[in-house]
Amino acid sequence: MIRILNSILAVSISLLAYSQSMLPLVQDTNINANNHEISISGVGDYQSTSIGKDITKSFIYGGFIDEAMKLSSSNRHDEINRFGIDLNTEIVYKNHKLNLFKDSLKGLVVKGGVYNFSSLIYSKDLFDMAFYGNGMFTGDTAYFTGSQFNSLAFQKVGIGWLNKKSKSSFSLNFIGVNNYLNGLINESYLYQSQSVDSLEFLLSGEGVRSKASSYYKGFGLAVDMDYRFKMKKNEKEFVHFQLVMRNLGFAYLFNSENYIANGVSAVDGYQINDLINSESIFTNPEEVTNDLSDTIITKGSLVMLPAMFQFTKLVDYNSLNKFQGFFGFRGYLNNAYVPMLFAGLDFKASNWCRIGAQASYGGFSQLRWGVYSSINFKHFNLGIASENLFSKTGESIIIKLSCAF
Numbered sequence: 001m002i003r004i005l006n007s008i009l010a011v012s013i014s015l016l017a018y019s020q021s022m023l024p025l026v027q028d029t030n031i032n033a034n035n036h037e038i039s040i041s042g043v044g045d046y047q048s049t050s051i052g053k054d055i056t057k058s059f060i061y062g063g064f065i066d067e068a069m070k071l072s073s074s075n076r077h078d079e080i081n082r083f084g085i086d087l088n089t090e091i092v093y094k095n096h097k098l099n100l101f102k103d104s105l106k107g108l109v110v111k112g113g114v115y116n117f118s119s120l121i122y123s124k125d126l127f128d129m130a131f132y133g134n135g136m137f138t139g140d141t142a143y144f145t146g147s148q149f150n151s152l153a154f155q156k157v158g159i160g161w162l163n164k165k166s167k168s169s170f171s172l173n174f175i176g177v178n179n180y181l182n183g184l185i186n187e188s189y190l191y192q193s194q195s196v197d198s199l200e201f202l203l204s205g206e207g208v209r210s211k212a213s214s215y216y217k218g219f220g221l222a223v224d225m226d227y228r229f230k231m232k233k234n235e236k237e238f239v240h241f242q243l244v245m246r247n248l249g250f251a252y253l254f255n256s257e258n259y260i261a262n263g264v265s266a267v268d269g270y271q272i273n274d275l276i277n278s279e280s281i282f283t284n285p286e287e288v289t290n291d292l293s294d295t296i297i298t299k300g301s302l303v304m305l306p307a308m309f310q311f312t313k314l315v316d317y318n319s320l321n322k323f324q325g326f327f328g329f330r331g332y333l334n335n336a337y338v339p340m341l342f343a344g345l346d347f348k349a350s351n352w353c354r355i356g357a358q359a360s361y362g363g364f365s366q367l368r369w370g371v372y373s374s375i376n377f378k379h380f381n382l383g384i385a386s387e388n389l390f391s392k393t394g395e396s397i398i399i400k401l402s403c404a405f
Contacts, residue, residue: 035097037404042089045387045396047364050076051083052392070131077124080146082336084364087116100161109160109169117306118151119336139194147185148335152306153178158224168228175220177251180303183207200264207259208301222249222305240314248307253300260295307333315346317376322348338362352376360387365394379404
């Protein structure tokens with residue numbers, strides 16, 4: 001169990017380390033495109049309800065995880081906890097000159113992207129087992145029920161149309177899956193006796209992982225939608241809204257291993273030093289799991305993508321108001337992600353510069369504070385933001401560059 005959790009953390013955090021060479025993204029900017037528009041955006045975001053970012057950074061950059069770091073994170077844990085990573089980069093091309101379907105209001109959209117999305121739901125006992133070993137559970141039971149992990153890495157290429165007037169758009173995307181891993185523990189516990197000479201391990205769960213040796217482990221389809229509309233505020237002003245749906249679809253894995261475990265294993269005859277040293281038990285996991293009823297089925301699998309939905313009251317870049325409020329919510333098709341609410345204030349510092357701040361609650365963590373700044377010219381925009389500025393359990397960076405010609 002310790003090795004499983006450490007492997008999960010290592011996989012998740014290695015994805016985050018990969019994102020450091022990717023990019024940042026995006027406070028949405030309205031750029032006055034004439035004929036063509038290109039935008040490049042990137043997001044690097046990890047969040048947790050409980051695991052300190054000092055521990056996460058130690059996994060990313062290397063370093064020693066001391067007792068103070070472990071104790072601080074352990075004290076933040078509830079019975080059930082969440083951890084998640086969202087890494088993505090996108091490039092979008094919009095052609096405003098072309099009239100699709102002979103309609104003067106419809107232009108062309110072409111896009112591509114790379115996405116890594118990982119999530120973890122886990123019990124406090126699982127964290128303590130991973131970082132302290134089983135010695136702290138002498139004469140006690142550690143519970144892992146309800147823990148689950150999901151990780152999906154994929155790429156997409158899409159084509160669609162845009163409304164030149166409202167800036168709404170729709171695209172159909174071809175998906176290539178690079179890696180998939182999913183696991184669910186329906187029921188599990190580890191009990192060791194007070195005399196520390198035996199243990200009992202129950203595991204009931206299932207898992208799926210992509211297995212194909214090719215670069216792409218599967219293919220699929222997804223749709224993106226960016227719907228914008230406005231409501232009249234008064235005789236001169238409108239309030240603008242945006243509804244975004246991204247990566248709604250599925251993928252078929254050519255060859256996946258499906259695991260089912262259901263059983264109890266009892267181990268007797270260990271000495272106290274063997275049991276307190278957790279690595280000695282789990283070095284040969286077959287000794288603990290040989291009584292479990294394991295089933296491995298190799299077959300194709302259909303998996304849902306972690307689609308994102310977001311509704312936002314937009315900032316109107318053409319407004320003469322110095323201050324504007326914005327608000328909205330964001331959700332993912334993912335069990336670990338709690339629908340996130342956010343609200344903030346935008347300040348127009350000059351005709352070419354805006355700054356703002358926001359608060360949010362939900363996602364893979366709880367309360368977060370963020371800031372952003374954008375530079376806006378007629379044919380060029382650059383925005384940089386963080387949705388997680390002061391948190392002890394996460395960080396984020398978002399960047400978007402847009403240009404029109």
